[in-house]
Amino acid sequence: MNGITATWLLTVRAFRESLKQPANELPNAFIPLFFYVVTVGAIGSVAQNAFGVADYKGFQLPVAVLQGAAGVASGAGLAMTLDIQSGYFEKLALTSTPRLAIVLGRMLADAIKAVILAGAIIVLALLYGSEFKTGIPGMAVLMAATFGFALAYSGIGVAIALKTGSPQAAQAGFIVFFPLLFLAPTFAPIEVFAAWLEAVARVNPVTYILLGMRSLVTEGWDAAALAKGGVAVLAIGAVTLTLTLLALRSRVRQ
16 A cells, blocks of 8 residues: 555544544634633733734634644544554554554644634634635635644644553643743734743744734735744644654554
C-alpha cells in the first residue's frame, strides 16, 4: 500500500470515529464560543476608547478559531494512545502500511475537523455582528491557516502519545497552547502591552498566526502579516513533526 492511499484511508477511519461520537466534539465548540461571547461582552463596549479597536467582535474571532483548533488538535494524541493500548497501532506497524501514514492519518483528520469548526465559528461570529473585511476569499484563507495550525499543533499530543502511551500525558498537549495564547495579543493590541509582555509576545509564534488571521478579519489583505503567520505555522510544524517522527521511531523499535 502506498503512502498516499494509506494516509487517506487512515484519515477517513479517524474522521468516522468522530462521527460515531459527536458528543466528544462538543467541548471543542463550546469553550471557544463561550470565551468569545464573554470576552466581547465584557470588553467590546470599551475597546474603542481603551485601545482603538472598533470591531472587537472581529478582533476576537481569530482567537476563538485558534482556541477551537487547538482543542480539536489535542484530541489526536488521546486517540493515538487508545490505538496503542488496543493493539491497533502494533498491528498496523506489522503490516506494509508506511509508518508516517499511521500518524498523519490521525493528524489530518483532526485538522479537517478544525476547519469545519472554524467555519462554524465564523458563521456564528458574523451573525453576532462581526465584520470580515476580506470577505469569502479571506474566510477561505483563514480556514486554510487553521488547517495548517491544527495539523502542526496536533503533533505535540501525538509525539507525547507515541513516547509515553499515556492518555493523561497526551492530553497535556492542550495545556501548552494556553500560555502561548495568553502571551500573544489576544485581548488587546500588542502596542498597549507592558514592555516585558511585548518582548515575550514578539518571540511567540502564536502572535504572528493570530495577527495574520486578524488582518483578514479587521484590516483587509496584508501580505506581510499573512507571510509572517505562514512562517510561524511552518516553524511550529517543523518542530512538532520532528518530535513526532522521533517518537514514532522510538515506539516502532520497542
